[in-house]
Amino acid sequence: RIETVDEKASFKNSLDNRCLIIATAYYEWHWKDEKGKVKEKYQINCDDEIFTFAGLYNLGTNPETGETLNTFTMLTTDANEVMKYVHNHKKRMPIIINRNDEKAWLDKSTKISDFAFPYQAKLIAFTK
Incomplete structure (x- = not known):
């Protein structure tokens, strides 16, 4: 959640490590019942063939092996229409x-909260 990312200890070392996660589509589940026992899978495409998500990355160390781990997370915001x-269960x-905002996202002098809004470009959702 972008709204609370700066409050969470797990992201403390990642706030300046911004990245773009490249995609051509992603999947979400639509709950057909109140408890989510019956779900319908949707593929989500953007009006651009390739688009990017706001991400944060970090380097960690596996305490058992000493191996360096590259990790990343995708940030979320309130849903658009x-x-x-x-x-529908978490909205x-x-x-x-947006393509025009990619450089701004990567610029750590830009506030993360400036990106806490639903994407308003055309999204296409269809069942799989």
């Missing part, structure tokens, strides 16, 4: 970065 229907969506 399309995703409120698809992701969240990944932060999709």
